[in-house]
Amino acid sequence: MTGGEDTRGKTYLRDLNQIVANNLKRIREEMKLSLDKVSDMTDVSKGMLRQIEAGESSPTIKTIWKIASGLKIPYTSIINIPQPDTFLVLGEDIEPQVEDEGRYKVYSIFPSEDGRKVEIYRIELEKNGSFSSNTHGEKTQELITVYEGVLTIRVDDEEYVIKAGDSIKFMADRPHAYFNRSDQLTRANMVIYYSI
Known part of the structure; x- marks a missing residue:
C-alpha cells in the first residue's frame, strides 16, 4: 500500500x-x-x-x-463500489446484507465489474435460517462450497444436502432456496456465474 x-x-x-x-x-x-x-x-x-x-x-x-x-x-x-486492481478484503470490513430476521447473511466479497461474469460471496445461515432466492438471469449458475455446517438447497422441487467440504453447482435461473436445518451455524462460499 x-x-x-x-x-x-x-x-x-x-x-x-x-x-x-x-x-x-x-x-x-x-x-x-x-x-x-x-x-x-x-x-x-x-x-x-x-x-x-x-x-x-x-x-x-x-x-x-x-x-x-x-x-x-x-x-x-x-x-458495490469499484475496486482497484489489487484489493485485500478483510472480513471485518464487509457489512452483510441480512434476511430472515438476521438468520441469513450475505457478504459480497468480489463483485462483477469491468465485464467480469463472476461474483463471489460468503453466506451464513444460523439454525433454522432460510432464504428463497429470486430466479437470476438466463443460464446463470451458482457454485457453492460448504465449509462449516450443513446446507440444504432446493432447486425447483428437488432438495440437496451439502455437508462441510462438499460442493454443488446448479442453474440459478429457476426457483431456488437455502435452508439450515442443523443445530449449528452454516457457512459457505458462493460463486455466481453469468453466462450471458
Missing part, C-alpha cells in the same frame, strides 16, 4: 444505502431509462425506486435481485 491509499476496503459498503442509491441512479442514466421504464422492467414500484435512488430506503436482497434481473445486470453492480 502506497501513498496513504487504503486498499483494505474500509469504505467498502460503509453506507450500503448510499452506494445502492448512487449505483442505481448511475446505471439508470447510463442506460437512458426513466424511473417508469425501470419500474416496468423490474416490477419494482416507481415510488420505491425513487426512494432507493434518494438513499431513503434500505432495499431487501430480493428487491435488489429484482432490479438486477430486470435490468439484466449483475447483482453486485448495484451494491
